[in-house]
Amino acid sequence: MSDVLLRAGRVIDPSQGLDGVRDVLWRDGRIAALDTDLSTHPQARGVPVVEARGLVVTPGLLDIHVHFREPGQTAKENIVSGAECAARGGFTSVVCMPNTKPAIDDPAAVGLVRERARAACVRVFVTGAITKDIAGEELAPIGALHRAGVVAITDDGRCVQNADLMRRALEYSRMYGLTVMDHCQEYALVQEGVMHEGYWSTVLGLRGWPAVGEDAIVARNILLARMTGTPIHCQHISSRQSVELLRQARAEGVPITGEACPHHFTLTDAAVAGSDKFWPEDGASLFAARLMPEAERPRWPAYDTHFKMNPPLRSAADRAAVVEGIRDGTLDILSSDHAPHCNYEKDVEFDFAPFGILGLETELGISLTELYHAGHLPLPRLVELFTARPAALVSLKAEETGTSLGRIEVGGPADLTLIDVDREWTYDVKRTASKSANSPFHGWRLKGKAVATVCRGRVVWSEWDKLPTEAKP
Numbered sequence: 001m002s003d004v005l006l007r008a009g010r011v012i013d014p015s016q017g018l019d020g021v022r023d024v025l026w027r028d029g030r031i032a033a034l035d036t037d038l039s040t041h042p043q044a045r046g047v048p049v050v051e052a053r054g055l056v057v058t059p060g061l062l063d064i065h066v067h068f069r070e071p072g073q074t075a076k077e078n079i080v081s082g083a084e085c086a087a088r089g090g091f092t093s094v095v096c097m098p099n100t101k102p103a104i105d106d107p108a109a110v111g112l113v114r115e116r117a118r119a120a121c122v123r124v125f126v127t128g129a130i131t132k133d134i135a136g137e138e139l140a141p142i143g144a145l146h147r148a149g150v151v152a153i154t155d156d157g158r159c160v161q162n163a164d165l166m167r168r169a170l171e172y173s174r175m176y177g178l179t180v181m182d183h184c185q186e187y188a189l190v191q192e193g194v195m196h197e198g199y200w201s202t203v204l205g206l207r208g209w210p211a212v213g214e215d216a217i218v219a220r221n222i223l224l225a226r227m228t229g230t231p232i233h234c235q236h237i238s239s240r241q242s243v244e245l246l247r248q249a250r251a252e253g254v255p256i257t258g259e260a261c262p263h264h265f266t267l268t269d270a271a272v273a274g275s276d277k278f279w280p281e282d283g284a285s286l287f288a289a290r291l292m293p294e295a296e297r298p299r300w301p302a303y304d305t306h307f308k309m310n311p312p313l314r315s316a317a318d319r320a321a322v323v324e325g326i327r328d329g330t331l332d333i334l335s336s337d338h339a340p341h342c343n344y345e346k347d348v349e350f351d352f353a354p355f356g357i358l359g360l361e362t363e364l365g366i367s368l369t370e371l372y373h374a375g376h377l378p379l380p381r382l383v384e385l386f387t388a389r390p391a392a393l394v395s396l397k398a399e400e401t402g403t404s405l406g407r408i409e410v411g412g413p414a415d416l417t418l419i420d421v422d423r424e425w426t427y428d429v430k431r432t433a434s435k436s437a438n439s440p441f442h443g444w445r446l447k448g449k450a451v452a453t454v455c456r457g458r459v460v461w462s463e464w465d466k467l468p469t470e471a472k473p
């Protein structure tokens with residue numbers, strides 16, 4: 001079933017201000033028509049008809065921040081398994097971070113990832129490093145990386161400390177129209193911190209990663225973006241002060257953007273102290289908690305390393321500020337920071353475990369639960385944060401059509417996500433497509449999920465019997 005007439009779904013495409021019941025027809029991997037009634041459309045003749053009433057149909061969702069660990073760490077994940085996670089989560093395009101082993105800091109590494117991406121079931125784009133080996137000392141060959149096909153540069157996982165080097169990176173990338181992203185972490189302030197510095201780090205005796213360590217780099221980036229006139233995208237914003245800095249800078253017209261990850265607007269540092277501390281403290285304000293009677297809520301002990309990520313889970317006030325930043329548009333991109341690690345790496349003392357958690361399979365469900373059902377965002381706005389906004393930041397194009405992703409347009413690729421916004425489901429990490437299982441959301445009850453993912457006109461994942469997954473070629 002490669003050609004489909006999808007009838008009467010609620011089509012939401014924020015790029016064209018569309019939210020209404022429409023038919024969508026795709027043929028040969030491309031959108032052939034989009035209108036209120038395509039039953040008599042000449043191109044629909046002989047095409048299988050699938051009724052989608054009750055489902056939401058959106059442009060294929062984009063996630064511009066994932067770690068697929070290839071090359072070098074394929075025991076954790078590889079491009080094919082990572083792409084499978086993306087498809088299950090409703091994502092048709094993802095952007096990989098360059099902190100692989102070796103780092104993606106030269107054209108050969110870019111070529112390798114792009115070659116491997118051909119075997120993936122969704123579109124996998126790649127970023128290049130800002131500095132050689134992500135060491136923060138010498139610029140990577142930004143022009144050559146651009147020619148090799150990176151869609152942005154970032155030292156994610158690390159942060160360029162030298163402000164002058166960052167300035168040069170901005171000036172070079174500007175010549176190529178290349179997006180610059182930054183993981184905001186001031187090393188001198190963060191030192192060896194492993195969790196948010198505050199009440200719980202003191203109680204638990206863990207070294208603190210203070211919010212000011214993020215804020216200081218966000219402030220620097222605002223100044224550099226203003227000075228150079230070159231946009232900077234601040235990745236995974238977690239602190240209240242960072243949200244405030246970005247809000248003010250954006251109001252003043254500084255070309256700066258920020259993104260938020262589901263764990264930062266759902267969990268707090270109390271989770272590191274264990275479920276008995278987290279649920280009573282913060283559970284009440286979580287929509288997900290309402291879906292889970294107290295006895296059914298997942299339990300975990302203190303020092304569970306599935307709650308260790310970088311930047312760390314922060315205070316309840318920080319979490320509320322991230323939600324407010326999403327509500328008012330200060331943070332207008334959502335991403336997973338999908339960061340797989342093997343069980344043996346995570347199953348150690350909190351201090352020694354690597355930072356990071358899985359994200360692609362739970363990202364949409366958590367966002368629908370905690371932002372849409374909780375009443376913080378209307379649905380079209382939420383869809384925008386997964387489609388039109390990231391597409392405006394990073395130029396992602398369908399190779400076969402040359403058209404921009406993140407929108408549904410006739411002649412463009414048939415990349416679509418079908419969402420049942422009211423379906424309640426429980427995340428079971430034992431059934432993940434990832435090679436890793438490091439999710440703090442195992443056993444969580446969520447409301448809303450992607451039921452089918454279509455990429456290049458192929459159903460790459462489905463749990464909707466009307467549109468079964470197509471056999472792999």
Ligand SMILES: [Zn+2]
Pocket residue numbers: 156157158183235236310311
């Ligand atoms: Zn990062």
